[in-house]
Amino acid sequence: MAHKFAANEIRPRAVEWDRDSVFPLELFRKAFDLGLMTGFIPEIYGGQGLTMLDTCILEEEISWGCSGVATSMNANGLALGPILLAGTGEQKRVFVQPFATEFRFASFCLTEPGAGSDAGGIATTARRDGDGYVLNGRKCFITNGVHASQYTVFASTDRSRGHKGLSAFVVPRETPGVSSGKKEDKMGQRASETSDVLFEEVRVPEANRLGAEGEGFKIAMRTIDYARAGVAAMAVGVARAAYEHAAEYGRQRVQFGQPIAMNQAIYFLLADMATDIEAARLLTWKAAWLADQGKRNTKESSFAKAFAADLAMRAATDAVQIFGGYGYMKDYPVEKLMRDAKLLQIFEGTSQIQRMVIAKETLLR
Ligand SMILES: Cc1cc2nc3c(=O)[nH]c(=O)nc-3n(C[C@H](O)[C@H](O)[C@H](O)COP(=O)(O)OP(=O)(O)OC[C@H]3O[C@@H](n4cnc5c(N)ncnc54)[C@H](O)[C@@H]3O)c2cc1C
Structure with a gap:
């Protein structure tokens, strides 16, 4: 099915999306409807429970059609991965399950202007404030950053501890202080969108922290x-x-x-x-x-x-x-x-x- 989808739905239009740098929203919706976007979500959270091996077979086919499309289709897996790996049952129910039934995007926000390969050096902070945290910082090169309804964000809760001071948070897009920057004009994979995502005095409850403080890296x-x-x-x-x-x-x-x-x-x-x-x-x-x-x-x-x-x-x-x-x-x-x-x-x-x-x-x- 993934191969047919790539051959019939992706390849015929991939050149046009590349030329005009179009994010093919309708195609992604079709992929979602066929179960090609979030099949990796476990069955207990409404998904198909595809294995990583299944997902790789699927990814190869979609990328054979257009790797820009594959990058954007893959981004939900990267963003929901930390929740599936480190979240509580309740966090999985609240932050993962909706992606099995609704057509949505999530983004993984690690990279910053000053911290790419050296991800432990990120400068985004999460300051303790009452029963929650306040996030401040700028993430760059974020796949689907403009379209995401939810972000998985890595921020420092203790800068003196370097990478051991990082923590992971789930931030819904509608939270005040969240915004995305302009879409980058890329060399290739132009059907995928990439942008900055900014966090200015963004307040999240403690329930949105994944794992313990310091486990983010x-x-x-x-x-x-x-x-x-x-x-x-x-x-x-x-x-x-x-x-x-x-x-x-x-x-x-x-x-x-x-x-x-x-x-x-x-x-x-x-x-x-x-x-x-x-x-x-x-x-x-x-x-x-x-x-x-x-x-x-x-x-x-x-x-x-x-x-x-x-x-x-x-x-x-x-x-x-x-x-x-x-x-x-x-x-x-x-x-x-x-x-x-x-x-x-x-x-x-x-x-x-x-x-x-x-x-x-x-x-x-
Ligand atoms: C289109 C696109 C989409 C992306 N999507 C996301 C996303 O969704 N979420 C996200 O968090 N990030 C994303 N990224 C960021 C991506 O992961 C980083 O660009 C990547 O990790 C490299 O970081 P950098 O660009 O800062 O390069 P740098 O880390 O500055 O590296 C520059 C060069 O130096 C080399 N280098 C660095 N350190 C060493 C070393 N110690 N030894 C040898 N060589 C070294 C690198 O290999 C590279 O060749 C995306 C990037 C792009 C371009």
Whole structure:
């Protein structure tokens, strides 16, 4: 179903959404109605209880259609993840359950202008005030920030303790003092919207804090360990699309009296792509499967994210090369893939950060 949805509903319009930077709200509504957006919500909270492995299979297909669409569809999982991982039953009922029955967006608010890879250095504060907290700060590059009805926000409850002083909060959009900035004009994945989200004297009750004070960093990292498998699956979808376009073009384009794909220099590129796609998918599924078994998957999700994101970039670049001059033109599908793929090496931990995690989990242990 996800593949059919990508082929019939996403691909025919993806070029237009990319060109005009359109957030395809009606498409997302259809995806929600088909259960493609929030299937990961456990059945007891009204969802379908899809496993992480199910979600990865679904993500690959949607991203094969358009990775910008996949990024925005995936963002609810990232934002609701901390609640599912660290929330109480009541918090899950109040803050997760509505997403199973109503078409809504949530955003994960960690990154700030001064704290990207070094997420522990965030400057947003949550000041104790009576029976609640008052939040102040600015988050940037927030996926679906403009459209979200709920934010999962990481803020410092004790700046003297660095990353150990961070706490996580759920903030409904309608809370006074919450606003979103202008939508960013991005290189790729232009069907997904990204913006600042600002918090000015935003009051939330203690009931909106996830876990204990000081557990925010741990909650964010556990969520991201989970979510990285989803980004890796998106990267596999982009690489697969690049491979399919390049293989098809290589068979058809004749130069020097034969299809260009008959040249070893070209079919070696395609053979490497096909091999790496298989490897990336298996790394991704292993990371997802470990998560589904309740096992720690920090190392495996970084293996998958680094390998798959770098592959997506390499495959898209090689696909442009195989298309030659036509690959550089917007009339052909591969230049979009090259712009879209770049983001996969940046968000949810850059490719460098994945290697730092892998090194910490292996040789520096
Ligand atoms: C389109 C988009 C959507 C996003 N969506 C969200 C979202 O929904 N929620 C959210 O919270 N964030 C989101 N982000 C933020 C994203 O996760 C960060 O951009 C990313 O973590 C990198 O942070 P940075 O941009 O500040 O780069 P920096 O951390 O400044 O890094 C710059 C460069 O330095 C490298 N670098 C940094 N430290 C080291 C080191 N110690 N060793 C080696 N190299 C290093 C990095 O790898 C990178 O190449 C999004 C970003 C984008 C672009």
